[in-house]
Amino acid sequence: MASSDMQDVKRRIRSVTSMEHITNAMKLVSAAKLRKAKAIYENTDENFQYITHSIEEIFNNADEVPRQYLQGSRQIKTTCYIIITGSRGLCGAFNSNVIREAETQMAKDQEEPLLITIGSKGRDYFAKKGCHIYKEYTDPPESIPFLVTQEMSRPIIDMYNEEKIDQIVLIYNSYLSQLEHEVSVKTLLPFAVEQDPDIIRYHKEVEYEPSVEDVFNYLVPKYVEITLYGAIVESATCEHAARRMAMENATDNAREMLDSLSLYYNRARQAAITNEIIEIVSGSEAQK
Amino acid sequence: MATIKLEVITPSKKFYSGDVELVIARTLSGEEGFMAGHAWACKLLDVDALWIREAGQKEFRVAALAGGFIDVKDTIIIYTDAAEWQEDIDKQRALASKEAAERWMATEQKHDPNEIARAQIVIAKAISRMKVADSGKRR
Numbered sequence: 039m040a041s042s043d044m045q046d047v048k049r050r051i052r053s054v055t056s057m058e059h060i061t062n063a064m065k066l067v068s069a070a071k072l073r074k075a076k077a078i079y080e081n082t083d084e085n086f087q088y089i090t091h092s093i094e095e096i097f098n099n100a101d102e103v104p105r106q107y108l109q110g111s112r113q114i115k116t117t118c119y120i121i122i123t124g125s126r127g128l129c130g131a132f133n134s135n136v137i138r139e140a141e142t143q144m145a146k147d148q149e150e151p152l153l154i155t156i157g158s159k160g161r162d163y164f165a166k167k168g169c170h171i172y173k174e175y176t177d178p179p180e181s182i183p184f185l186v187t188q189e190m191s192r193p194i195i196d197m198y199n200e201e202k203i204d205q206i207v208l209i210y211n212s213y214l215s216q217l218e219h220e221v222s223v224k225t226l227l228p229f230a231v232e233q234d235p236d237i238i239r240y241h242k243e244v245e246y247e248p249s250v251e252d253v254f255n256y257l258v259p260k261y262v263e264i265t266l267y268g269a270i271v272e273s274a275t276c277e278h279a280a281r282r283m284a285m286e287n288a289t290d291n292a293r294e295m296l297d298s299l300s301l302y303y304n305r306a307r308q309a310a311i312t313n314e315i316i317e318i319v320s321g322s323e324a325q326k
Numbered sequence: 327m328a329t330i331k332l333e334v335i336t337p338s339k340k341f342y343s344g345d346v347e348l349v350i351a352r353t354l355s356g357e358e359g360f361m362a363g364h365a366w367a368c369k370l371l372d373v374d375a376l377w378i379r380e381a382g383q384k385e386f387r388v389a390a391l392a393g394g395f396i397d398v399k400d401t402i403i404i405y406t407d408a409a410e411w412q413e414d415i416d417k418q419r420a421l422a423s424k425e426a427a428e429r430w431m432a433t434e435q436k437h438d439p440n441e442i443a444r445a446q447i448v449i450a451k452a453i454s455r456m457k458v459a460d461s462g463k464r465r
Binding site: 088089092192243247248 | 338440
């Protein structure tokens with residue numbers, strides 16, 4: 039048990055301690071950010087439930103929905119994927135889950151898909167793979183205001199109307215609880231009208247003004263904007279939750295490592311002392 | 327007087343939620359009042375004022391809306407991109423944004439239709455906000 043060995047262990051203990059400090063601090067920071075993001079998320083989620091619900095009800099009940107927005111109105115060739123990831127790492131499988139799901143979805147397509155990435159992690163990955171990225175937004179998702187999502191969705195809807203793309207799919211992390219989130223794949227357009235007979239159809243006529251078509255031409259982009267914004271907020275919340283969890287695990291692991299390292303160090307130190315005593319004792323024995 | 331539940335929702339918050347007797351909003355074809363028992367409707371709103379008479383109140387509350395749509399069923403839901411109560415409107419700021427947009431329009435060279443449309447919306451919103459801030463009582 040040489041003293042250089044003890045030196046090594048000591049150095050490792052020092053580095054693991056500082057790592058533990060960092061991960062612990064990051065955990066606290068993400069916990070605070072998570073609390074803030076969660077408040078925003080819950081707020082928008084509740085509001086958007088109303089809106090999406092009312093829009094979906096209208097979709098399901100109006101007889102003269104413009105055909106181009108309905109499922110089955112055209113063959114699906116080119117799909118536009120909107121992939122929401124984070125812009126930073128150190129959050130466990132948060133980004134890679136979304137990327138993996140996007141890849142499996144894309145593998146099913148015959149035509150080359152159109153990619154829109156939000157958050158730089160997804161951008162980096164698909165750019166490296168040589169995929170064509172139509173548009174990218176690299177700002178961290180939590181700092182994207184509603185106005186920007188409006189600008190994001192406008193060209194997508196235009197392309198949809200010009201039949202350059204036939205389907206818009208959103209892939210993001212959806213929030214289940216602080217400890218659980220799940221990748222969800224949502225088709226924004228074309229809209230699937232529920233043919234379910236269980237859905238109550240209105241027994242009253244609904245007035246549309248100026249006309250059904252105009253109302254729809256307003257509502258469909260709104261629906262896309264709102265869902266997109268909701269997904270971004272949700273994904274940001276998930277990112278903080280995932281990072282908090284990853285950092286908690288890292289802190290726990292660092293502490294465990296510190297425990298075993300200090301045990302090893304103490305043993306080594308004790309062995310060195312014992313060695314020295316033996317040397318002294320045997321030295322004095324020899325002099326007798 | 328019969329009341330109906332009204333919710334006004336913007337992207338950032340639930341702007342208003344409560345029981346009201348009368349809601350007056352400007353649809354694309356003119357001002358329209360909605361009361362309990364109104365025929366079901368789904369209408370687009372123009373950039374203008376929203377008048378609300380709450381249950382049991384005499385006075386109207388006024389807010390500026392930045393367009394949107396109204397969904398009238400057993401409850402009324404108004405969705406708008408932005409809303410502001412009359413008392414919260416900063417007239418100076420509205421005036422400044424109107425002037426900035428007008429200045430931009432005057433010096434604009436590129437003639438991008440989207441940008442011009444956006445500037446026009448900014449001006450319409452600013453005018454509507456100033457109008458709402460100045461509007462008196464309605465009986």
